[in-house]
Amino acid sequence: MDFKRCRLLILLLVVVSSGCALLEPPPQPILPTFEPPPTVDGDSVDFEALGENAPEVGNIAFTVDPDIAALLNNISRQNLFAYVRALESFGTRHTLSPTEPATFGIGAARRWIYDELTRVGSDRLDVRIEEFPLTYAGVSTTQQNIIATLPGEGSHPGIIVVMAHYDSRSENPDDGQSPAPGANDNASGVAALIEIARLLSTRTWQQTIVFAFLAAEEQGTFGSLHLVQDLLLDGRIVDLGINNDIVGGRPGIPQSIRVFAPGPENSAHIQMARYLDMIAAMYSPMFTVEIQQAPDREGRYGDHREFLNAGIPAVRLTESVEDPGAQHNERDTSDRLDYEYLVQVVRLNVAALANMAGAPPAPVPPTVAPMANAGSYLLTWPTDERAAGYAVIARPVGSFQAEMRFVTASEAGNVAIAGLDPAQIYNISLAALDQRGRIGLYSPEAIIGGQPGEGSDLDTSDTITETGSN
Numbered sequence: 455m456d457f458k459r460c461r462l463l464i465l466l467l468v469v470v471s472s473g474c475a476l477l478e479p480p481p482q483p484i485l486p487t488f489e490p491p492p493t494v495d496g497d498s499v500d501f502e503a504l505g506e507n508a509p510e511v512g513n514i515a516f517t518v519d520p521d522i523a524a525l526l527n528n529i530s531r532q533n534l535f536a537y538v539r540a541l542e543s544f545g546t547r548h549t550l551s552p553t554e555p556a557t558f559g560i561g562a563a564r565r566w567i568y569d570e571l572t573r574v575g576s577d578r579l580d581v582r583i584e585e586f587p588l589t590y591a592g593v594s595t596t597q598q599n600i601i602a603t604l605p606g607e608g609s610h611p612g613i614i615v616v617m618a619h620y621d622s623r624s625e626n627p628d629d630g631q632s633p634a635p636g637a638n639d640n641a642s643g644v645a646a647l648i649e650i651a652r653l654l655s656t657r658t659w660q661q662t663i664v665f666a667f668l669a670a671e672e673q674g675t676f677g678s679l680h681l682v683q684d685l686l687l688d689g690r691i692v693d694l695g696i697n698n699d700i701v702g703g704r705p706g707i708p709q710s711i712r713v714f715a716p717g718p719e720n721s722a723h724i725q726m727a728r729y730l731d732m733i734a735a736m737y738s739p740m741f742t743v744e745i746q747q748a749p750d751r752e753g754r755y756g757d758h759r760e761f762l763n764a765g766i767p768a769v770r771l772t773e774s775v776e777d778p779g780a781q782h783n784e785r786d787t788s789d790r791l792d793y794e795y796l797v798q799v800v801r802l803n804v805a806a807l808a809n810m811a812g813a814p815p816a817p818v819p820p821t822v823a824p825m826a827n828a829g830s831y832l833l834t835w836p837t838d839e840r841a842a843g844y845a846v847i848a849r850p851v852g853s854f855q856a857e858m859r860f861v862t863a864s865e866a867g868n869v870a871i872a873g874l875d876p877a878q879i880y881n882i883s884l885a886a887l888d889q890r891g892r893i894g895l896y897s898p899e900a901i902i903g904g905q906p907g908e909g910s911d912l913d914t915s916d917t918i919t920e921t922g923s924n
């Protein structure tokens with residue numbers, strides 16, 4: 455099911471800090487006790503005006519962090535073009551292509567990726583080769599994932615994985631010799647990932663980010679499967695996976711990105727897609743997120759499916775409109791892509807990763823109790839000393855549009871939210887903010903309003919398709 459594109463509504467509504475305990479009668483009437491926090495209209499953000507000397511912004515609203523804006527202003531279109539051209543130059547990156555030649559085949563391609571990551575990583579990236587055996591079409595090979603880790607310096611227990619497959623294929627899926635330039639599928643995703651890694655490794659973050667350059671996707675997401683198994687066997691907690699696959703765009707297609715995430719509409723995957731939508735509204739308002747409530751395009755798959763199969767929140771980013779005539783053949787060449795579009799994809803990734811890895815972790819969902827006034831609810835949750843404030847996000851059931859209200863840390867944890875439509879069922883989630891206006895991942899949602907149980911019986915029919923190829 456495709457939902458109409460939604461924009462996050464950041465409204466100046468008042469949240470009232472409530473001193474009451476749960477068992478006491480709710481206070482009456484509800485009175486605002488502080489001024490509404492400053493907010494930023496995402497459509498009016500002037501990136502050129504921001505920078506090192508930007509004025510102080512409100513410390514309890516989601517707002518553009520000047521340091522993140524500076525990172526976004528350093529995205530290099532020239533780098534992206536050069537990366538795609540370099541990957542294309544190996545002729546083919548097919549899983550069964552030669553590994554020994556210096557300038558042809560998958561071996562040359564993966565050595566180039568490794569060297570490039572080592573070069574751009576500001577001495578912060580830990581770049582490793584993870585090997586796994588693969589027998590495909592009767593041929594036994596050793597495949598290599600290239601895993602670059604940017605260690606976080608905070609206490610987040612979970613890691614973030616952002617991934618792209620680097621292998622390519624031609625029309626015959628078993629053909630390791632024919633031209634398979636794979637510029638859009640998926641040199642675009644690899645180029646984006648190298649550029650994202652270059653930019654993010656110039657800073658330190660609270661949370662560890664893993665950049666995964668994955669092998670053997672075209673034969674069945676084998677590289678991703680190996681990575682997920684490794685992470686879980688190592689006891690790593692994986693908070694989420696973001697897959698960039700076919701993100702190169704081309705002139706004339708809509709300036710938006712499809713974010714595939716399986717439902718139901720309150721799934722952790724859809725939560726992740728909505729988070730990206732919110733980030734886009736703030737940091738790339740001219741490049742919008744189209745949430746697709748599905749694991750992938752019909753009959754197709756990608757590396758994020760191994761994360762989904764393991765129960766890890768994951769999404770796939772893919773260009774707004776694909777050109778099937780230029781996939782898995784010699785026509786998927788670097789001259790067809792739109793490098794300004796690819797810049798926008800990098801912008802969304804960097805802004806999202808910088809917010810989630812810089813801000814405090816996702817809170818637990820609030821406990822909700824109705825108050826005497828219709829449309830008023832008391833929310834309670836354990837606060838985190840790392841948070842400067844919280845966003846309370848109210849989303850009507852059946853819509854991806856949400857309303858966001860803010861409370862400071864000193865007022866958080868026991869909050870009355872008023873003025874909601876009493877007839878409407880809402881999903882309520884929380885996100886923690888830091889002093890710089892960076893926002894962390896959403897908590898799971900709690901349902902309020904309507905009749906008890908109503909709204910919880912959502913569509914769960916989505917399944918992950920196993921046919922076709924990415």
Ligand SMILES: [Zn+2]
Nearest residue numbers: 639640699924
């Ligand atoms: Zn692909």
